[in-house]
Amino acid sequence: MPVTVRIPGVLRADAGGAAHLDLDLPPDVPLRAALDALATDHPRLARRLRDERGTLRRYVNVYVNGEECRVLAGLDTPLPAGAEVQVLPSVAGG
């Protein structure tokens, strides 16, 4: 099934310059599978989002069709076909 991942400007250098990446995933997979798929072709991008234990970094927000994944089921959030996954930095820093 098709899933689109939107990449914030600050990370596009790690995504080959792409503003979005189009993934073809098996049906009924969770958000985690989309991030796993990113690691295949864009490992530096993938590790900006999650640490080596697969935990989403604290100040990285990932939205699934407009809902932040932490208010859904986190990385277990199911992805519907055609889902749009948007990565955004949270408000942090000084």
Next chain:
Amino acid sequence: MTTQTTPSGTVLLAVGTSKGLFLATSTDRKSWDFTGPHVPMNGVYAVAVDTRADHPRVIVGAASSHWGPGVAVSDDLGASWHEPDSAPIEFPEDTGASLEQVWQLAPGPADEPDVVYAGVQPSALFRSADGGRSFELVRGLWDHPHRPEWTPGFGGMAIHTVLPHPDDRDRMLVAMSTGGVYRTTDGGASWQASNTGIRVKFAPEEYPEFGQCVHKVARHPDRPDQFFAQNHHGVYRSDDGGSTWQSIADGLPSDFGFAMITHPHRPGVIYNFPIKADEYRIAPDAKCRVYRSEDAGETWTALTDGLPQEGFYPTVLRDAMCVDDADVPGVYVGTRSGEVYGSADEGDHWQQIAAHLPDVLCVRAAVVG
């Protein structure tokens, strides 16, 4: 290559700040050309200027509050940076740990120019055999039975000092706050706590086997068994490879501070930057004073010429003081208020060489041309 175009005698000064790395070059150590910020918006707690190979290599530990930690390498004095596709430092799955920050990048012995060590948070030691492009966990320290009892200080639980022996590949000393000093004599397979004589002021037991809050340890390579330590209160010297420690704080205005470095050529010449107290972290009398001892800490002299002597309130962090390796070495101090002061004559005279940078976390310098 950089070395073909870099003027003879060029000194590279690397300034790690909370918002990136600044690089400065100078041929007279009075006028400096700055570039940066490199790796912008990353906290740079660790940088190494590695001159062992035929061209200088800058290795930087950078951590973004959003995007996590990493290690990048430049072989052209910062004109370009290389970060591998696979994470340079990564905890193995069975540890259950994840890298939070790189606190120290330490080139290995001169005859192993591709060996680089990294001290990281959570407290662990990693070793690279390819010039800092990939690292492997040193299991012997990670598996130490004391590790569950190490407890983080304010800065976090990290190996911040890594001192490979200059000649003996089996020997190394590391230190952390709060955990103390550990040594290996078998290439990292086993490690022994080495804190005898270092006092603890924040726990009922004054002289525990381990758990000391050691802020920094330094050593001159020509005296591999002599170490100098700035502790969380307490300044110490060991003359027996770290087995025992004696106070050398007499003559300093305070025994608190973070930084401790050695002169690059003259063993027994050391520099310290005292801070008033753990509960009052300001330079004594609000004066910016570097203290130098030329007799291994028996006596100290305040170096003040060219440094602000009133209204100076920032601190100098553990890695924010360094020397270069010129024949007459320079000394450099970076402050949490974004200033860098430099001396081209071993600390006798100083000038401000940068201001208005983000807070300075570390400095390193070396002759690169």
